[in-house]
Amino acid sequence: MISEEPLDIRVASTEAEINACFPALHELRPYLSEHEFVERIQRQMKSHGYVLVYATSHDQVVAAAGYRVAEFLAWGRIFYVDDLISRSAFRNRGHGGRLLDWLLKKAKELSCDQFHLDSGVTRHDAHRLYLSRKLQISSHHFSKELGKSVAQS
Numbered sequence: 795m796i797s798e799e800p801l802d803i804r805v806a807s808t809e810a811e812i813n814a815c816f817p818a819l820h821e822l823r824p825y826l827s828e829h830e831f832v833e834r835i836q837r838q839m840k841s842h843g844y845v846l847v848y849a850t851s852h853d854q855v856v857a858a859a860g861y862r863v864a865e866f867l868a869w870g871r872i873f874y875v876d877d878l879i880s881r882s883a884f885r886n887r888g889h890g891g892r893l894l895d896w897l898l899k900k901a902k903e904l905s906c907d908q909f910h911l912d913s914g915v916t917r918h919d920a921h922r923l924y925l926s927r928k929l930q931i932s933s934h935h936f937s938k939e940l941g942k943s944v945a946q947s
Contacts, residue, residue: 799851801889803896806846812836817849822879829861830838833885849893855892856884863904873901875911878920890920891938894927 806812809832816831826834838844842862848856860877873919875897878888912935913920 799887800843801849801851801892803847803849803893806835809836810850812846814855815846815858818848818855818879818881819860819877820898821882822877830832847893847896848946849896851884851887851889854884856881856887857889859893859897861900863864863895863906869910870907871905872908872910873897873906875909878911885919894924898927917925 804811812835814883815829819831820826820828820902833845835846838860839846842863842879844862844866846858846860848855848859856870857880859875859879861873861875863871863873865871866869876891878894880893886894898909909929911924911929913924
């Protein structure tokens with residue numbers, strides 16, 4: 795669904811812009827603490843090249859995404875989407891799809907060989923969006939908790 799609502803997509807660079815993204819990212823990552831959010835985002839930006847982008851409509855953050863560019867022997871230069879969320883109060887208006895399209899375009903602008911993202915196995919609505927943009931389910935992602943809580947990292 796393509797929304798007729800205006801949508802402005804920009805990079806969050808100031809503390810205020812990063813903080814404005816907290817409600818969206820908290821929906822996706824409920825363990826995040828508002829108190830530590832800006833510091834954690836800034837640390838990832840500095841140490842890992844994380845870029846936080848957000849979409850606004852009528853001066854409200856309606857969707858947000860975080861990505862980084864990395865290089866792997868297996869895939870070459872990739873554009874990896876860490877986080878992608880359309881806030882529940884603003885879903886079914888096309889904002890998530892428009893933000894995903896922006897990310898795909900940015901990956902091409904950055905001369906990436908591939909576009910990657912992981913998605914929880916039960917996020918069926920998100921999967922429909924990804925498949926509609928011709929993303930492929932190309933692998934299984936395996937993980938193991940190593941004792942340190944994600945909320946503490």
